[in-house]
Amino acid sequence: xxxxxxxxxxxxxxxxxxxxxxxxxxxxxxxxxxxxxxxxxxxxxxxxxxxxxxxxxxxxxxxxxxxxxxxxxxxxxxxxxxxxxxxxxxxxxxxxxxxxxxxxxxxxxxxxxxxxxxxxxxxxxxxxxxxxxxxxxxxxxxxxxxxxxxxxxxxxxxxxxxxxxxxxxxxxxxxxxxxxxxxxxxxxxxxxxxxxxxxxxxxxxxxxxxxxxxxxxxxxxxxxxxxxxxxxxxxxxxxxxxxxxxxxxxxxxxxxxxxxxxxxxxxxxxxxxxxxxxxxxxxxxxxxxxxxxxxxxxxxxxxxxxxxxxxxxxxxxxxxxxxxxxxxxxxxxxxxxxxxxxxxxxxxxxxxxxxxxxxxxxxxxxxxxxxxxxxxxxxxxxxxxxxxxxxxxxxxxxxxxxxxxxxxxxxxxxxxxxxxxxxxx
Amino acid sequence: xxxxxxxxxxxxxxxxxxxxxxxxxxxxxxxxxxxxxxxxxxxxxxxxxxxxxxxxxxxxxxxxxxxxxxxxxxxxxxxxxxxxxxxxxxxxxxxxxxxxxxxxxxxxxxxxxxxxxxxxxxxxxxxxxxxxxxxxxxxxxxxxxxxxxxxxxxxxxxxxxxxxxxxxxxxxxxxxxxxxxxxxxxxxxxxxxxxxxxxxxxxxxxxxxxxxxxxxxxxxxxxxxxxxxxxxxxxxxxxxxxxxxxxxxxxxxxxxxxxxxxxxxxxxxxxxxxxxxxxxxxxxxxxxxxxxxxxxxxxxxxxxxxxxxxxxxxxxxxxxxxxxxxxxxxxxxxxxxxxxxxxxxxxxxxxxxxxxxxxxxxxxxxxxxxxxxxxxxxxxxxxxxxxxxxxxxxxxxxxxxxxxxxxxxxxxxxxxxxxxxxxxxxxxxxxxxxxxxxxxxxxxxxxxxxxxxxxxxxxx
Numbered sequence: 031x032x033x034x035x036x037x038x039x040x041x042x043x044x045x046x047x048x049x050x051x052x053x054x055x056x057x058x059x060x061x062x063x064x065x066x067x068x069x070x071x072x073x074x075x076x077x078x079x080x081x082x083x084x085x086x087x088x089x090x091x092x093x094x095x096x097x098x099x100x101x102x103x104x105x106x107x108x109x110x111x112x113x114x115x116x117x118x119x120x121x122x123x124x125x126x127x128x129x130x131x132x133x134x135x136x137x138x139x140x141x142x143x144x145x146x147x148x149x150x151x152x153x154x155x156x157x158x159x160x161x162x163x164x165x166x167x168x169x170x171x172x173x174x175x176x177x178x179x180x181x182x183x184x185x186x187x188x189x190x191x192x193x194x195x196x197x198x199x200x201x202x203x204x205x206x207x208x209x210x211x212x213x214x215x216x217x218x219x220x221x222x223x224x225x226x227x228x229x230x231x232x233x234x235x236x237x238x239x240x241x242x243x244x245x246x247x248x249x250x251x252x253x254x255x256x257x258x259x260x261x262x263x264x265x266x267x268x269x270x271x272x273x274x275x276x277x278x279x280x281x282x283x284x285x286x287x288x289x290x291x292x293x294x295x296x297x298x299x300x301x302x303x304x305x306x307x308x309x310x311x312x313x314x315x316x317x318x319x320x321x322x323x324x325x326x327x328x329x330x331x332x333x334x335x336x337x338x339x340x341x342x343x344x345x346x347x348x349x350x351x352x353x354x355x356x357x358x359x360x361x362x363x364x365x366x367x368x369x370x371x372x373x374x375x376x377x378x379x380x381x382x383x384x385x386x387x388x389x390x391x392x393x394x395x396x397x398x399x400x401x402x403x404x405x406x407x408x409x410x411x412x413x414x415x416x417x418x419x420x421x422x423x424x425x426x427x428x429x430x431x432x433x434x435x436x437x438x439x440x441x442x443x444x445x446x447x448x449x450x451x452x453x454x455x
Numbered sequence: 456x457x458x459x460x461x462x463x464x465x466x467x468x469x470x471x472x473x474x475x476x477x478x479x480x481x482x483x484x485x486x487x488x489x490x491x492x493x494x495x496x497x498x499x500x501x502x503x504x505x506x507x508x509x510x511x512x513x514x515x516x517x518x519x520x521x522x523x524x525x526x527x528x529x530x531x532x533x534x535x536x537x538x539x540x541x542x543x544x545x546x547x548x549x550x551x552x553x554x555x556x557x558x559x560x561x562x563x564x565x566x567x568x569x570x571x572x573x574x575x576x577x578x579x580x581x582x583x584x585x586x587x588x589x590x591x592x593x594x595x596x597x598x599x600x601x602x603x604x605x606x607x608x609x610x611x612x613x614x615x616x617x618x619x620x621x622x623x624x625x626x627x628x629x630x631x632x633x634x635x636x637x638x639x640x641x642x643x644x645x646x647x648x649x650x651x652x653x654x655x656x657x658x659x660x661x662x663x664x665x666x667x668x669x670x671x672x673x674x675x676x677x678x679x680x681x682x683x684x685x686x687x688x689x690x691x692x693x694x695x696x697x698x699x700x701x702x703x704x705x706x707x708x709x710x711x712x713x714x715x716x717x718x719x720x721x722x723x724x725x726x727x728x729x730x731x732x733x734x735x736x737x738x739x740x741x742x743x744x745x746x747x748x749x750x751x752x753x754x755x756x757x758x759x760x761x762x763x764x765x766x767x768x769x770x771x772x773x774x775x776x777x778x779x780x781x782x783x784x785x786x787x788x789x790x791x792x793x794x795x796x797x798x799x800x801x802x803x804x805x806x807x808x809x810x811x812x813x814x815x816x817x818x819x820x821x822x823x824x825x826x827x828x829x830x831x832x833x834x835x836x837x838x839x840x841x842x843x844x845x846x847x848x849x850x851x852x853x854x855x856x857x858x859x860x861x862x863x864x865x866x867x868x869x870x871x872x873x874x875x876x877x878x879x880x881x882x883x884x885x886x887x888x889x890x891x892x893x894x895x896x897x898x899x900x901x902x903x904x905x906x907x908x909x910x911x912x913x914x915x
Contacts, residue, residue: 408855411759411768418768435773442728446766449731453763453911 038291040276044257047272049136051262055084056138064144064209067163071337072151072177072360076225076265076352077201080218081209085262086140088159092123094135096312096426104130105427119395119427121159128166143167145208147201149175152365153398173204177360180368185361193357215352221265222349222356228259231273233341238280239330239383243300245283247290249329250319253310260338294323301326302447305379307333307372307406308391308399311423314431318423321437325444331379333372334399336364342375369402373409380414386447389419394430417450419443458707459508460913462736462905463497464729465489465715468752468780469866472500473902474508474704475910479739482515483508483704484899488600489752492637493715499639506644509699510535516695526680530688533658534696536596537651540589542642546601547585550635551578557630562623570623573616581608590658598795598869602636607793645700652689652696659685708913710905714753724912730756730769732904737862738764739907740900741892745858748847748877749900750867752780755847757854770854775814778843780866782815786839789819790832797836801872804837811842818842837872844876848884857881860890868897 058065064083068075070090078085095101104126105119111129113122127133127140134140146163150156164172175196178189202213235255239248246252255276263269283289289297293316304322306329311318322329336342345362347355360366367375380388388410392400404420411418421439424430457476464471466489474483485503489496513531520527554574562570585604588594594604606628613624711719712732719726733749738760747758755778758769772778780794787794808830812818818839825835851857861881867873878891896903 404853404855407768411855415761415767417766420768420770422773432773435771438728439771442730442766442769445728445731446769449727449908450765453765 038276038279040272040279041254043272043275044254047258047263047268048261051084052134052136052138055086055141058084058141065141066145066147066205066208067143068147069149069151069153069156070260071153071365072149072363073260073264073338074147074149074175074197074201074356074360075262076218076221077197077205077356078147079221079262079265080214081205081211083145083205083209086143087261088124088163089120090261091127091134091140092120092426093312095123095127096428097315098135099313099428100135101126101313101426102428116395118155118159118397119425119430121155121162123426124159125162125166128163143170145204146170146172147175148172149177149360151177151360151363152179152367155397171204171208173201175201175360177363177366180361180366180371183368183371185358189361190354190357193360194353197353197356218352219349222347222352224267224270225259225265225347226349228264228269228273229339229341229346231270231277232256232259235273235277235280236331236335236342238284239303239328241284242384243287243289243297244303244328244330244383245280245288245290247292247297247319247322247329248335249306249310249332250292250315250322251290252329252332252335256335256338290328292319292323294320297323297326297328299326300328302387302444303328303330303383303385304387304389305329305331305376305383305385306389306391307376307403309334309337309393309396309425310391311431312426313424313428314433317433318431318436321440325440327444330383330385331376333364333376336375338363340364340367340375342378365398369405372402373406373413376406377410377414380410380416385416386451387417387419387443388414389421389443392420392422394422394424395427396425417443417446419446456703456705458913459483459704460906460909461501461504461706461709462732462902462907462909463501463709463711463713463719464732464899464901464905465493465497465711465713465719466729466752466866466901467714468784469898470496470500470713470715471899471902472497472504473899473906474504474706475903475906477910479907479910481896481899481903482511484896484902486598486898488602488636489715490636491633493718494720495637495639497711497715497719502641505704506538506642508704509644509702510538512702513695513699516698517692520691526684526688527692529680530655530685530692532593533655534648534651536589536593537654537658538647539595540586541647541650541654542640543585543589543595543601543604545640545642546635547582547605549638549640550605550631553631553635554578554627557627561627561630566623570620570627573613573620573624574627577609577612580612581605584608590654602632603793605632648696648700655685655689708909710909710912712901712905725909727905727908729901730758730771731766732901732908733864734758734760734766734769734904735764735907736900736902736904737864737892739903740894740896741860741862743860743890744862744892746851746854746856746861748851748861748863749865750778750780750847750863750873751865751901754779755850757847757851759855759858768854770850772846772850775846777815777818778846778867782843783867783870785815785819786822786836789822790836798840798870798872798874800833801836801840802875804833805831806834806837807841808834808838809842810835810838840870840872841876841880844873844880847877848880851881852884857885857889859888860892861885862892862894864894864897864900866898868893 066078066083067086070087075085101123105122107126108122132140146160148160238245258269258272289300340362390403390407392403407418421436460475462473470487470489472485476482483504484507485500487496487499558570710725710727711721712727712729716726734747737747738744749756755772759767761767784794787797812821
């Protein structure tokens with residue numbers, strides 16, 4: 031682990047973007063900008079930006095704390111308050127941060143919320159999470175946006191209308207009141223037009239894994255790539271520039287026949303191509319990635335990078351129908367898909383990107399992602415006759431990352447893939 | 456020259472070695488308990504497999520005679536028993552020397568003299584006892600390791616001494632057995648096999664002068680078939696024995712697996728996951744296997760296999776050890792019995808007492824409570840065996856269920872109560888039509904898979 035992390039130009043741009051947002055948040059009290067706490071899955075940050083407000087994502091703060099090895103203390107503090115061992119560790123880490131003065135992962139104070147925008151898509155823990163936030167900030171209004179689960183495989187017009195009604199009657203009036211600005215649909219349309227461009231580029235980026243070798247790792251690096259769209263930049267010109275630059279860099283790699291850049295250096299030989307389901311472990315992120323790097327395993331697609339939005343099945347925002355688009359976008363996010371749709375999506379990824387195997391990283395404290403994973407895995411194993419693997423870790427609780435167990439299982443899984451190639455050849 | 460392939464399964468509790476020929480047939484098996492020094496364990500298992508391979512080759516060469524004349528079969532079995540005894544004897548001699556050293560460095564004065572005398576007396580009792588059991592009662596076939604054999608008898612003898620001597624006698628035992636166990640004793644096969652023939656002569660001379668009906672020794676029917684003709688059998692077999700003693704067992708390639716695999720001095724490509732090896736081995740023995748349950752010393756694995764014997768998915772326990780060999784060992788300690796007695800005792804039960812605790816430690820606490828309220832040991836053990844198999848069933852369910860055919864492997868498959876409940880619960884959950892395979896070599900499946908991988912990856 032002595033090597034320094036390799037950085038591409040786009041990574042530096044992203045770092046500056048995030049630092050800029052954090053700075054803006056740090057100055058929010060002085061500049062008078064209002065702050066909205068909300069969630070990543072199906073996040074309607076275009077609407078927040080249309081009101082000139084700033085978004086804060088508690089999960090992102092938690093995962094960043096995890097990556098900076100600060101989460102364990104926060105989790106223990108939340109447990110002292112009575113949060114059980116089984117509660118989502120994003121929640122506990124976030125609660126721990128807040129009761130410790132709301133100092134963010136970068137050391138800057140995160141401003142208190144002016145609005146709690148409770149949008150929940152498949153993850154009902156969010157409701158309990160915001161109940162806790164409401165107790166911490168009793169005077170802050172809560173706007174509730176409920177997203178219907180795609181139980182029947184498709185979004186019906188009634189479902190869209192139900193969401194638009196909530197946006198019109200619940201979310202927008204509260205945003206108007208908090209921000210002091212009137213809802214400006216033309217402004218929202220312009221922001222959404224930018225989002226649409228980014229969606230196109232994102233699709234092209236994640237599609238480059240069709241190449242051999244794959245120029246990117248669509249899981250470990252993929253979670254960095256989705257940073258700007260999930261972290262307050264959806265619909266901004268900066269996001270367009272960032273993704274254009276990123277795409278250009280990746281295409282350069284494709285033209286030069288290069289594999290992904292990893293913290294350990296360039297992946298020289300692509301031995302295995304995998305599709306991964308489930309969030310990564312953040313507290314041991316680099317160590318975790320290295321286990322794959324050492325085996326020459328490249329992730330050609332992952333479900334977690336679709337947590338903010340699924341574009342693979344053809345969904346795009348339509349700026350001409352802004353509220354309907356936001357509604358459909360929320361309903362289309364990965365955790366809001368039913369299990370069969372998830373199987374379909376993953377199956378398409380495995381086939382389209384010629385994966386050798388499918389791996390689940392099941393998160394011990396995450397109900398919304400982990401429920402149904404075994405069924406997904408078994409269906410894919412039977413349907414596509416590919417080797418499947420299962421490991422368990424946690425989001426940001428370092429106590430649940432067992433290096434030896436994970437290594438042992440991954441080694442066996444990679445040997446399964448290798449042996450298959452050898453014997454079947 | 457014929458080529459042979461070696462698979463070594465360095466498990467957490469036992470180390471196994473299997474040698475196969477170019478047709479994937481097992482010709483040698485070796486097993487020992489895994490100790491602090493993994494390399495010694497590996498070597499012992501490997502050497503044992505090579506010795507065993509020589510005997511297998513002998514049996515193959517004499518296949519026709521063995522089939523038509525039972526005395527040949529008995530004679531070879533007897534040589535193997537005595538051969539095992541002679542190996543044991545070399546280690547026992549080392550242990551006696553080690554005892555002297557341990558006593559000298561631990562005790563002084565009168566206490567030392569007393570301990571020396573006790574030890575002398577004990578070994579004077581147990582050494583002939585063990586010899587007798589090896590030569591006349593086939594102790595070598597009972598899957599017991601050097602430590603087990605000595606411990607069982609040593610403990611019995613010290614129980615006869617005054618209570619105040621228990622601690623010091625156990626102290627020197629622990630101090631002495633470990634270094635001997637961790638030291639590699641290499642034997643000269645040729646020397647040992649001819650020595651074994653001498654010992655056999657002694658045994659058969661005794662046979663000549665004994666009337667089975669009035670003898671204090673239990674001569675079985677098979678043994679009596681050698682009466683009057685062992686010299687002829689010996690004469691006709693001598694040449695073959697000389698051949699197998701001199702032959703070179705050429706190990707062309709080897710593969711290591713098991714928990715200690717990373718410690719083996721093999722190149723990376725010769726180290727394979729035990730999941731793959733168990734599945735491959737099980738599939739080789741039962742080619743229609745679709746699901747494999749492997750319960751080893753340290754963990755339980757539910758493995759799904761395709762028609763080539765390749766793993767498509769697997770699940771391992773990582774939150775609860777209940778059901779693994781180590782857990783059973785812990786329970787045996789709790790009941791103050793040996794591991795081998797657990798299964799038979801559980802099979803004597805009249806009912807199954809429900810054990811709810813899913814944690815090894817809590818299960819032990821629950822057992823104590825049940826004993827306190829007067830439940831029978833056998834009934835508690837039956838319930839315990841059932842509960843641990845139920846946990847294996849949940850792991851199987853997580854891995855995608857049991858598909859036809861189902862093969863049970865690993866060291867725990869030697870426990871008859873576990874076998875009974877696995878069979879019962881698999882049938883109950885997945886249907887009576889399901890074929891369930893259990894093999895006497897179940898503990899060797901990982902090593903067999905390793906040897907098969909070694910053969911497949913061998914290039915001239």
